[in-house]
Amino acid sequence: MLKTTIRIIERPKLRDPVLIEGLPGIGFVANIAALHLIKSLRAKKFIEIRSPFFQNLAILTEKGGIRFPVNELYYYKGEGMPHDLMILYGNTQALTTYGQYELCGQILDVAREFGCKSVFCMGGLRSERMTLTPELYCAATDLETLNKALEGGIKKIRGRIFGAAGLLIGLAKLRKMHGLCLLAETPGSYPDSVAAKSALEGLCGILGLKVDLERLEQSAESTRRVLESFKEWKIRERPKSLRPV
Amino acid sequence: MLKTTIRIIERPKLRDPVLIEGLPGIGFVANIAALHLIKSLRAKKFIEIRSPFFQNLAILTEKGGIRFPVNELYYYKGEGMPHDLMILYGNTQALTTYGQYELCGQILDVAREFGCKSVFCMGGLRSERMTLTPELYCAATDLETLNKALEGGIKKIRGRIFGAAGLLIGLAKLRKMHGLCLLAETPGSYPDSVAAKSALEGLCGILGLKVDLERLEQSAESTRRVLESFKEWKIRERPKSLRPV
Amino acid sequence: MLKTTIRIIERPKLRDPVLIEGLPGIGFVANIAALHLIKSLRAKKFIEIRSPFFQNLAILTEKGGIRFPVNELYYYKGEGMPHDLMILYGNTQALTTYGQYELCGQILDVAREFGCKSVFCMGGLRSERMTLTPELYCAATDLETLNKALEGGIKKIRGRIFGAAGLLIGLAKLRKMHGLCLLAETPGSYPDSVAAKSALEGLCGILGLKVDLERLEQSAESTRRVLESFKEWKIRERPKSLRPV
Amino acid sequence: MLKTTIRIIERPKLRDPVLIEGLPGIGFVANIAALHLIKSLRAKKFIEIRSPFFQNLAILTEKGGIRFPVNELYYYKGEGMPHDLMILYGNTQALTTYGQYELCGQILDVAREFGCKSVFCMGGLRSERMTLTPELYCAATDLETLNKALEGGIKKIRGRIFGAAGLLIGLAKLRKMHGLCLLAETPGSYPDSVAAKSALEGLCGILGLKVDLERLEQSAESTRRVLESFKEWKIRERPKSLRPV
Numbered sequence: 001m002l003k004t005t006i007r008i009i010e011r012p013k014l015r016d017p018v019l020i021e022g023l024p025g026i027g028f029v030a031n032i033a034a035l036h037l038i039k040s041l042r043a044k045k046f047i048e049i050r051s052p053f054f055q056n057l058a059i060l061t062e063k064g065g066i067r068f069p070v071n072e073l074y075y076y077k078g079e080g081m082p083h084d085l086m087i088l089y090g091n092t093q094a095l096t097t098y099g100q101y102e103l104c105g106q107i108l109d110v111a112r113e114f115g116c117k118s119v120f121c122m123g124g125l126r127s128e129r130m131t132l133t134p135e136l137y138c139a140a141t142d143l144e145t146l147n148k149a150l151e152g153g154i155k156k157i158r159g160r161i162f163g164a165a166g167l168l169i170g171l172a173k174l175r176k177m178h179g180l181c182l183l184a185e186t187p188g189s190y191p192d193s194v195a196a197k198s199a200l201e202g203l204c205g206i207l208g209l210k211v212d213l214e215r216l217e218q219s220a221e222s223t224r225r226v227l228e229s230f231k232e233w234k235i236r237e238r239p240k241s242l243r244p245v
Numbered sequence: 246m247l248k249t250t251i252r253i254i255e256r257p258k259l260r261d262p263v264l265i266e267g268l269p270g271i272g273f274v275a276n277i278a279a280l281h282l283i284k285s286l287r288a289k290k291f292i293e294i295r296s297p298f299f300q301n302l303a304i305l306t307e308k309g310g311i312r313f314p315v316n317e318l319y320y321y322k323g324e325g326m327p328h329d330l331m332i333l334y335g336n337t338q339a340l341t342t343y344g345q346y347e348l349c350g351q352i353l354d355v356a357r358e359f360g361c362k363s364v365f366c367m368g369g370l371r372s373e374r375m376t377l378t379p380e381l382y383c384a385a386t387d388l389e390t391l392n393k394a395l396e397g398g399i400k401k402i403r404g405r406i407f408g409a410a411g412l413l414i415g416l417a418k419l420r421k422m423h424g425l426c427l428l429a430e431t432p433g434s435y436p437d438s439v440a441a442k443s444a445l446e447g448l449c450g451i452l453g454l455k456v457d458l459e460r461l462e463q464s465a466e467s468t469r470r471v472l473e474s475f476k477e478w479k480i481r482e483r484p485k486s487l488r489p490v
Numbered sequence: 491m492l493k494t495t496i497r498i499i500e501r502p503k504l505r506d507p508v509l510i511e512g513l514p515g516i517g518f519v520a521n522i523a524a525l526h527l528i529k530s531l532r533a534k535k536f537i538e539i540r541s542p543f544f545q546n547l548a549i550l551t552e553k554g555g556i557r558f559p560v561n562e563l564y565y566y567k568g569e570g571m572p573h574d575l576m577i578l579y580g581n582t583q584a585l586t587t588y589g590q591y592e593l594c595g596q597i598l599d600v601a602r603e604f605g606c607k608s609v610f611c612m613g614g615l616r617s618e619r620m621t622l623t624p625e626l627y628c629a630a631t632d633l634e635t636l637n638k639a640l641e642g643g644i645k646k647i648r649g650r651i652f653g654a655a656g657l658l659i660g661l662a663k664l665r666k667m668h669g670l671c672l673l674a675e676t677p678g679s680y681p682d683s684v685a686a687k688s689a690l691e692g693l694c695g696i697l698g699l700k701v702d703l704e705r706l707e708q709s710a711e712s713t714r715r716v717l718e719s720f721k722e723w724k725i726r727e728r729p730k731s732l733r734p735v
Numbered sequence: 736m737l738k739t740t741i742r743i744i745e746r747p748k749l750r751d752p753v754l755i756e757g758l759p760g761i762g763f764v765a766n767i768a769a770l771h772l773i774k775s776l777r778a779k780k781f782i783e784i785r786s787p788f789f790q791n792l793a794i795l796t797e798k799g800g801i802r803f804p805v806n807e808l809y810y811y812k813g814e815g816m817p818h819d820l821m822i823l824y825g826n827t828q829a830l831t832t833y834g835q836y837e838l839c840g841q842i843l844d845v846a847r848e849f850g851c852k853s854v855f856c857m858g859g860l861r862s863e864r865m866t867l868t869p870e871l872y873c874a875a876t877d878l879e880t881l882n883k884a885l886e887g888g889i890k891k892i893r894g895r896i897f898g899a900a901g902l903l904i905g906l907a908k909l910r911k912m913h914g915l916c917l918l919a920e921t922p923g924s925y926p927d928s929v930a931a932k933s934a935l936e937g938l939c940g941i942l943g944l945k946v947d948l949e950r951l952e953q954s955a956e957s958t959r960r961v962l963e964s965f966k967e968w969k970i971r972e973r974p975k976s977l978r979p980v
Contacts, residue, residue, distance in 0.1 A: 001246045002837055050909065052833050053833065056832045056839075058895065058901035058902070058916070060893050061893070064873065064875060064881045064891035065874065065877075066876060066896075066904055066914075066916075068905035068908065069905075095832060098247070100301040101247055104301075139303070139309050139311050140309060140310065142310070150309070157305055158305050160302050160303065161305065161311075166301065166303035169311055171313075173313060174313065179311070342543075342544075346492055350492070384548070384551075384556050385554060385556070387555070391555065402550055403551070405547050406547060406548045406550065407546065407547045410548075411548035412548070414548050414556055415547075415558035415559075419558070426556075588787050588788065591791060592737055594791075595737070629799050629801050630799060636800065640799070646799035647795055647799070648796070649795050650792050650793065652791065653792075657793070660793040664785065669801070
């Protein structure tokens with residue numbers, strides 16, 4: 001059976017690294033936040049992940065080139081910080097439940113290979129209210145990790161976390177890794193830079209990261225453009241006058 | 246291909262053990278009954294089962310921790326009883342037909358490793374009537390096992406048994422194990438402690454088990470709480486006044 | 491990955507045997523015809539086939555026992571006949587397309603192990619007219635096989651044959667085996683003994699088989715009873731007076 | 736697990752060959768164009784591809800024979816041309832996403848075995864206008880390949896390419912092969928010989944191929960006939976007078 005393939009481009013030495021998940025999901029909260037982190041910190045791509053559980057399509061770029069479903073890992077070595085970062089970014093999640101298990105398992109395995117012991121997932125929590133100061137909620141694999149988040153004023157939550165975020169935290173626990181999930185309120189129906197900012201502020205507070213959040217709106221804009229290109233392209237500019245004989 | 250994994254925590258010596266199935270199904274009859282057995286008998290967890298055929302989600306607990314889809318086996322060594330017990334409990338069944346075959350096959354294989362030769366499945370049988378004394382029905386892999394149940398006043402049934410209960414009995418027969426299915430009448434639309442009590446009384450009668458059924462309502466309550474946490478959590482407490490610029 | 495398992499109960503020596511397919515399909519034409527052949531000829535079961543691609547259920551019998559999804563092969567050694575018979579009978583087909591490929595491939599492989607070089611599939615062809623003399627149609631892997639059928643007055647057909655019948659003929663051709671498909675007109679919505687008789691008459695003509703077709707209606711009746719037991723069983727006999735407190 | 740099987744019938748020595756994709760898709764553009772190429776150039780079949788991810792059916796021909804889902808590779812050695820051709824033709828694509836990945840990966844692997852470094856995919860681009868001169872659009876894996884197409888007056892496109900065409904280009908890029916996609920405007924709802932001619936003209940221009948496009952309408956007609964035979968055959972000619980007792 002075909003498997004998810006992990007291509008390691010570079011093997012950096014990382015100091016007690018943490019994995020930060022940033023795949024597309026509700027409100028694209030994690031996706032926008034992770035893209036902003038990568039850009040702001042000039043994080044470097046070191047791992048490329050392909051999977052037969054991704055969609056079977058090619059995405060055409062503005063320049064006539066093609067992109068393909070992919071997940072990637074970027075690293076950032078921060079001076080004076082207790083943890084280096086491994087940031088998981090991509091344009092898709094696995095399509096099937098089985099594929100999600102396979103993909104997330106492999107991502108955690110390669111993360112551990114680089115010394116990772118903690119996983120931070122971000123995400124959106126669907127809320128009916130619109131707000132400029134979305135509330136932030138958390139859940140953790142263990143009390144110690146949970147308390148770090150609670151000390152920063154983040155609230156506990158009950159419910160379920162679907163998809164890669166839920167599975168990475170769950171599988172991390174089985175591997176005796178620490179895991180924390182940060183969920184920001186969002187209507188969820190558009191790439192939500194306000195919620196992404198809230199999630200990222202929470203994450204930076206816990207990790208002692210300093211990131212300029214001013215340009216985060218640009219990452220939301222990029223995410224919007226990728227979404228646009230996912231819509232089927234239609235020719236409408238021409239008249240319907242001609243007909244084949 | 247990823248497989249269901251069986252983690253053996255402890256290797257107790259069991260005397261002619263029987264496997265009792267208690268996974269979620271119609272009316273949560275088996276699930277409530279198994280949880281009550283585990284609590285009343287202080288049965289001990291000795292096997293943990295994870296599967297890529299379970300759901301891809303994490304379930305958040307009231308305390309901000311996380312649970313993950315799992316099946317577990319508990320054992321109970323009863324004094325003066327002809328059979329020790331292996332109780333299968335969990336918060337999910339496998340999602341696909343293929344996954345069910347894989348999971349149930351592995352459960353029976355590990356049960357046989359501990360000397361198990363008989364499987365008892367409980368379940369709900371959808372009925373339109375509401376009753377405080379639900380009727381109990383049975384089916385068995387062989388005449389000897391069937392007669393034990395019939396002697397206790399349990400009625401024969403025709404029809405089909407879907408899911409783990411049906412598959413465990415069917416696969417047990419192929420492995421030359423004995424199997425008995427006990428189905429209690431239930432409307433099936435809520436965790437039904439009345440039906441669970443009926444199924445458990447039938448099981449205890451056949452196995453010569455003495456279990457206090459008074460507190461069974463508490464197990465139904467626990468099951469209800471787990472179900473609650475499976476519902477998506479929504480924020481409704483706040484006004485919709487604020488809006489992003 | 492779990493596979494279809496072929497259990498060989500007996501290894502008869504067969505003279506140039508042909509495989510006759512009789513799985514459930516449109517109008518249960520092949521299923522009824524195969525069951526009648528097995529009963530009339532007192533064919534003997536020699537192979538049992540189980541698959542993780544069958545349904546995950548147990549079927550309860552009238553006597554309180556259980557049956558399980560299965561496919562079986564029966565053999566018949568006919569005196570003075572050019573071909574011995576291998577008859578494929580069962581209560582189900584594989585659920586998925588992939589499962590069908592796996593199952594049919596394995597059936598052909600085991601048939602070849604016993605020397606089989608020809609496959610005869612029966613089936614129903616949906617027709618809007620009701621008739622006591624349903625027309626019989628055919629298609630074949632090669633001209634020689636086709637001509638045998640045409641000589642007997644059976645008509646050629648265009649279109650598609652789905653499921654096990656289509657796949658067995660197609661995969662037979664790839665294995666350089668001969669294959670013939672015999673399809674009888676049927677409304678298709680009930681076990682159609684009239685169409686089954688027509689298909690079986692065609693088959694007997696081609697193979698030089700002598701089978702009493704009088705009692706074929708009984709095989710249709712058995713098939714109807716199996717179908718009945720596949721319907722979910724409901725308790726309706728009692729009043730709805732009692733309610734839980 | 737069952738795999739796609741590649742049967743190599745002949746091992747021709749090919750000079751810097753290019754792979755031309757011609758599987759059924761929108762408007763059957765690639766399918767018609769590839770069939771025309773094969774006929775005009777008298778290309779020779781050298782590889783046959785079967786897959787458990789194809790449909791499970793047999794297709795009956797007008798003569799009472801059967802066809803089966805298949806993909807095939809034909810080769811053409813052209814005098815005085817820089818590239819020999821490998822033409823991928825078939826009556827189906829893989830049914831599932833996973834199957835598409837498996838099939839397309841194997842096709843590219845066998846193509847590389849014969850020295851192929853470039854893949855040309857054709858296809859239809861749904862357009863609401865009817866036209867005798869459908870516009871041609873392109874996308875490529877790299878700038879060099881793209882520019883060759885742009886020089887010929889073909890336009891760049893944005894959007895997504897689904898199915899085998901998108902996947903072959905995407906997987907080609909991962910294998911460091913060159914890939915070009917040529918999409919012709921088509922209503923897409925019937926086998927469109929006008930769009931197929933446009934795509935083929937574009938391809939011939941880029942490859943320096945000389946092909947008589949006059950008889951292309953015949954290939955569209957063949958494709959129409961295959962489609963016809965894919966429709967379920969129904970008996971309507973007879974009265975509904977007779978009824979079983």
